[in-house]
Amino acid sequence: MSTRPGERAGTRAKGVGRLLRGALACLALSSIASTCDRRTGTEREPLLEGTSEAQAQPLPDPEGARRPPTGTTCGGRDDCPSDQVCVESRCRYRLTSVAGEILASSARALVEAGDWEGAITAYSDAVDAYVAAHAPVPADLLCEQATLMLSTATTPDAREAGAVRADACFRASLPGFGPREETRRAVARLRFQGLDVTLFDQETPATRFFTQAQSPPTVDAIVVEATLTGEDQPGLVDVRTQIDAEAAHRAIAECFIQDWEVRHERAARGALVVRYSTRMRDMGTYDSFEPELLVEKTTVAEDGFEPCVARALSANLTAPRSGRVVSWQAPLEVSAHVQ
Numbered sequence: 001m002s003t004r005p006g007e008r009a010g011t012r013a014k015g016v017g018r019l020l021r022g023a024l025a026c027l028a029l030s031s032i033a034s035t036c037d038r039r040t041g042t043e044r045e046p047l048l049e050g051t052s053e054a055q056a057q058p059l060p061d062p063e064g065a066r067r068p069p070t071g072t073t074c075g076g077r078d079d080c081p082s083d084q085v086c087v088e089s090r091c092r093y094r095l096t097s098v099a100g101e102i103l104a105s106s107a108r109a110l111v112e113a114g115d116w117e118g119a120i121t122a123y124s125d126a127v128d129a130y131v132a133a134h135a136p137v138p139a140d141l142l143c144e145q146a147t148l149m150l151s152t153a154t155t156p157d158a159r160e161a162g163a164v165r166a167d168a169c170f171r172a173s174l175p176g177f178g179p180r181e182e183t184r185r186a187v188a189r190l191r192f193q194g195l196d197v198t199l200f201d202q203e204t205p206a207t208r209f210f211t212q213a214q215s216p217p218t219v220d221a222i223v224v225e226a227t228l229t230g231e232d233q234p235g236l237v238d239v240r241t242q243i244d245a246e247a248a249h250r251a252i253a254e255c256f257i258q259d260w261e262v263r264h265e266r267a268a269r270g271a272l273v274v275r276y277s278t279r280m281r282d283m284g285t286y287d288s289f290e291p292e293l294l295v296e297k298t299t300v301a302e303d304g305f306e307p308c309v310a311r312a313l314s315a316n317l318t319a320p321r322s323g324r325v326v327s328w329q330a331p332l333e334v335s336a337h338v339q
Contacts, residue, residue, distance in 0.1 A: 032284035070139055073173045097133035100126045104141045116152045143169035150186040163209035192217045222253040223339045227327055230330030235276050238320040251316050255308035256336035265339035270306030271298050277327040293319035309334050
């Protein structure tokens with residue numbers, strides 16, 4: 001266990017300091033010292049498959065819900081709780097772990113390198129180092145790991161582990177704290193996956209958060225992007241304007257909801273082709289050019305997001321008229337995700 005520079009060894013030896021450290025050690029090591037665990041006799045839930053002890057369970061701190069979070073603004077030492085100090089106008093816990101700090105830096109470097117799995121493991125190692133040093137885990141470390149775990153989760157177990165870490169983030173920080181806000185947004189994206197948000201307000205940390213039936217997202221909660229590319233052709237601008245309109249986006253969103261009910265994925269993407277042509281008809285005294293507009297899928301699948309979008313747009317788009325024979329095709333990229 002190490003202390004911040006400037007803390008005198010004599011201060012740590014005072015009776016009050018010993019009492020404080022003993023209380024913190026009791027809280028941090030509750031999973032080891034049963035005499036400090038107020039829940040002695042209760043059984044712990046089994047680990048989630050594919051997750052580590054550090055990721056799947058709440059932090060070993062039964063008093064964590066009542067421990068003051070860090071981040072309060074301060075002008076001096078007297079503005080912070082007794083176990084925190086004022087650093088750069090923010091209250092932070094006096095106790096730390098240099099090993100944990102180093103491992104957290106390693107995790108952030110792995111995030112920048114795109115190694116998500118390695119970063120999550122390094123974050124967990126950093127948490128373990130703080131616990132071993134009997135030091136409170138910094139809120140920014142907990143929040144950063146939670147955001148990464150939730151953003152990269154592809155299985156129910158991974159989402160549960162991310163929610164457990166998010167709960168620790170919320171308990172260790174205050175509203176308005178930057179990393180906490182990122183975690184809050186990551187959690188919000190999973191609200192249709194059966195997430196019970198009320199569990200984050202319980203006094204005792206939960207081990208399961210996705211306990212409700214999944215509910216489909218609403219159209220208003222879906223972000224749609226559609227890009228029609230191609231050269232300047234007669235009618236192309238008109239078609240692009242229609243695709244960018246609310247009616248087309250709503251049709252795409254409804255296709256996403258249908259696909260979500262089958263796959264329960266937070267995002268969907270499709271590559272389509274827009275074909276436009278006119279056919280001349282001799283009307284005797286004048287020629288008429290009948291337009292035709294089709295949106296075709298490129299996948300071989302008959303069901304799913306892309307085929308649905310192709311059918312929906314073909315039915316909802318109006319073919320612009322032209323005074324001559326025209327024929328062109330242009331690629332259309334469509335994506336939708338829960339915001």
